[in-house]
Amino acid sequence: MTAEHPARRPGGRTARVRAAVHQAVIDLLHEEGWDDLNVALVAERSGVHQTTIYRRWGTLAGLIDDVVTERLTRSSPVPDTGTLRGDLEAYALQVADDVSGPLGPVFVRAAMIGTRDGEETTPRQIYLLERAVQLQAMLDRARDRGENPPTLLELMEIVQAPLYFHAIFFGRPAGTDHTLTLVDRLLALTGKS
Amino acid sequence: MTAEHPARRPGGRTARVRAAVHQAVIDLLHEEGWDDLNVALVAERSGVHQTTIYRRWGTLAGLIDDVVTERLTRSSPVPDTGTLRGDLEAYALQVADDVSGPLGPVFVRAAMIGTRDGEETTPRQIYLLERAVQLQAMLDRARDRGENPPTLLELMEIVQAPLYFHAIFFGRPAGTDHTLTLVDRLLALTGKS
Numbered sequence: 550m551t552a553e554h555p556a557r558r559p560g561g562r563t564a565r566v567r568a569a570v571h572q573a574v575i576d577l578l579h580e581e582g583w584d585d586l587n588v589a590l591v592a593e594r595s596g597v598h599q600t601t602i603y604r605r606w607g608t609l610a611g612l613i614d615d616v617v618t619e620r621l622t623r624s625s626p627v628p629d630t631g632t633l634r635g636d637l638e639a640y641a642l643q644v645a646d647d648v649s650g651p652l653g654p655v656f657v658r659a660a661m662i663g664t665r666d667g668e669e670t671t672p673r674q675i676y677l678l679e680r681a682v683q684l685q686a687m688l689d690r691a692r693d694r695g696e697n698p699p700t701l702l703e704l705m706e707i708v709q710a711p712l713y714f715h716a717i718f719f720g721r722p723a724g725t726d727h728t729l730t731l732v733d734r735l736l737a738l739t740g741k742s
Numbered sequence: 743m744t745a746e747h748p749a750r751r752p753g754g755r756t757a758r759v760r761a762a763v764h765q766a767v768i769d770l771l772h773e774e775g776w777d778d779l780n781v782a783l784v785a786e787r788s789g790v791h792q793t794t795i796y797r798r799w800g801t802l803a804g805l806i807d808d809v810v811t812e813r814l815t816r817s818s819p820v821p822d823t824g825t826l827r828g829d830l831e832a833y834a835l836q837v838a839d840d841v842s843g844p845l846g847p848v849f850v851r852a853a854m855i856g857t858r859d860g861e862e863t864t865p866r867q868i869y870l871l872e873r874a875v876q877l878q879a880m881l882d883r884a885r886d887r888g889e890n891p892p893t894l895l896e897l898m899e900i901v902q903a904p905l906y907f908h909a910i911f912f913g914r915p916a917g918t919d920h921t922l923t924l925v926d927r928l929l930a931l932t933g934k935s
Contacts, residue, residue, distance in 0.1 A: 711899035738931060
């Protein structure tokens, strides 16, 4: 019922504009691909005026950054299954899904946009920092339960990096079995299995 | 002396045009960055006519692909040090250097251009296949010496992927010590150290 009748609040129109523009970006990326995306097309598809888009997001890169950040935040809560292995497996499958779906290349490209030299900190960079804090908390919960978790860097290098590598260079998903093998490797390396 | 007096051969002018255009691309990427690169700028800088560039490379993406392929091929011969560890360490340091130098983001972006859906096989994809064959030969040499090498996939996932991940997401080199730690990890995982 809350979902059907969200509370009215200041910013409701702003939120609707954001949702329409985000959906237009996602639809256009599915239909047209990255190279043909531009602010004029997004404006036409969303019904939101170009000047509004430029005022709010600055550039197309800023808009993409916001779309990716919002979707990552929404689609991938950090797991809390009660066991280290359960958390790591759920997290690995999430990452595999994020980077291998239709929007996978968008996520990776957006990540690269976010790391251009000399730019100020983007919302996506802030998200990545928040995400790192959440993942560290997931590992800390394992330690608090008496388990012996890997470091965050080990998790990123041994599980996350290969999943991105598969998506970028092999252009296809790592697959569920192989994704779980990466978790086995992480636990074996850090002496927990 | 051979370097100073290269043999004249058919294609000499073609090779000079290619070298001039490649150098212009590299200079412009250093000076202007990726977003401002276009064929008109490359033509102006190289002194090679735009129509020649379009006739030879088709698109800017095709040109970038050729530049990256040529530089990767030239700069990174697959090591043959006589030991598995020696080969793996030399290779890991090469990769770290390739992706962390001023052209690192160019390599990674070019790799992504090479994996767009629906495009025909690019010179870079062919290079990557050749490269995979060379790396497999490096691992086979270790086996022939009586060593017990990892698989090519293990090498890519455990050493190469984290190095790319550092370059893309952390925006800074993994560093020599850490790069060698990745080799230790590979050898530990595959039971060879």
